[in-house]
Amino acid sequence: MRAAVIDRTGGPDVLRIADVPVPEPAAGEVLIRVACAGVNPADWKCREGYLSHFMHYSFPFVIGFDVSGIVEAVGSGVRGFAPGERVFAQTDAGAGKWGSYAEYVPVSQDSVVPIPDSLGFAEAAAVPTPALAAWTGLFDEGGLKPGQSVLVHGGAGAVGTFAVQLANAAGAAVAATCSAARRDELMALGCRLTIDYRGGDIAAAMQAWAPGGTDLVLDAVGCGTLPNGMALLRPGGILVAILTLVIGDNGPDAAEAARRGVRTALAFSRMPSGTRLREIASLLGTGRLRPPRIECLPLEDAGRALDLVQSGKAATKLVLQIAEPGNL
Template sequence: MRAVVIDRTGGPDVLRLGNLPTPEPAAGEVLLRVACAGVNPADWKCREGYLSHFMQYSFPFVIGFDASGVVAAVGSGVKDFVPGQRVFAQTAVGAGKWGSYAEYVAVSQDCVVPIPDNLGFAEAAAVPTPALAAWTGLFDEGGLKPVQTVLVHGGAGAVGTFAVQLAKAAGATVAATCSAARRDELMALGCDLAIDYRGGDIAAAMQAWAPAGVDLVLDAVGCGTLPNGMDLLRPGGILVAILTLVSGDNGPDPAAAAQRGVRTAVAFSKMPSGARLREIAALLDSGRLRPPRIECLPLEHAGRALDLVQSGKAASKLVLRIAEPANAHDLVAGFQSGRPTEK
């Protein structure tokens, strides 16, 4: 199978397009014929070795956390998925297994979910990691409840876009920071206040909007870009930072928070993603949640996609197209009959 491969961790030069054996699904696993792979900041961090604190790399290694496609085969004990079924998933890259930048990926059945009928493959591939990060930050760590107030820092990014919508779906009142160019887009998603983080005074805008402070600040950017985030909270409120893994970004200071009478947390998913993804899929299916705007690139442009994400120059959520969706079922049939994948 074709795959974007690294043989060591490092910069953009370690990426290569190569051929690897097609994985076999183990017991409890689903083999996906990948149509699209979502591109996330975690992918370039994985390439550079930031995840070595959590996993052991075994080279050659395939990066990529998010995949959409069709079921090509299932391992023993899998009963809920059948070949040809449209699914999306979060891979086990964080556990040291091959990821989604490949024609096939084997994923635990606990992390695979049927794609809602109103989503295409590219849209589905844009969902898992950012939507799960938003969910973890808002609910698992932030304990968000209806009628509470939330500030999402970085509301126009993929995580922020999902966070704004999830918070609104939960009955919260939501403010978000974004560029002036993305303000209307956020307001269309239901945001109650959009603050220009470049030209506006975030603290002044929040003081006018929520004089007593908000219940929850979700920092989806990190790296010190919201230096006074704790000051925006009401007493007893919580600041949740999405884990960036970037050197020097240690997240909010719990001691400083305690002095202010507020709390801090770092959002990091610790559970199989399937249960949460099914809840997210239901919201997508109902239309209460929409994926971010998307730009598709071919697998061969994976290096460029990662550069755009790493530099912050990506104007949309980037997705790698690995197989044409219209041909996905034919490709699965080819796999099952033992014929090589045709290109």
């Protein structure tokens, strides 16, 4: 099968398109014939070795955290999945197993979820990692409840757009930072306030919107791009940062939080992820949640896709088209 593989960690030059054996599903695994693979910041960080503290690479290694496709086969002990069924998942790449930049990928059955009828393969592949990160930050770490307020920093990114929608669906009041060009889009997704991060006064806007401080700040950007984020919180509020793994980005300062009487947390999605993804799929199926804008590229452009994401020049959510839908 064709796959985008690395033989060592490093920069763009270590990624190559190769022919590798089709993997067999182990016990408890579903073998997915890949239609599309979502492209995430975690993918280039995986290529460069940022995840070596969390996983063991076995080279050649296929990268890719998000997948959509059809069930090709199942391993022993798997129940509830049949060949030909449309599914999507967060792969086991974070556990050191092959990822989704390939024509086939085996995934733990506990991470595999049927695709809602309303979604195509490309849209489904754009969902798992960013939506799960948003869910983890808002609810698992942030404890967001109906009637509370939240500021999503980086509201126009993939994680941010899911966070805005999930918080709105949960009955929270949502503010978000974004560029002026994305304001109308985020307001349509449920924001009550948008703040231009390039020229707006975030502190003043939040003070006017939530005079006593907001309950939750979800930092979906990191790297110090939200100055004085803790000052935006009410006493006892929480700042949750999405784990970036970028060198030098150590997340919020717990000591400062203690001095201010607020809390902090780091968010990263945990495997297996199927339980949360099923809840997300339900929201997608009812139309209460929409995937981000996407652009499809062929597998051969995997390197360019990673470069666009790493440089911040991707204007939309990028998805690799591994197989044409009519060929599945």
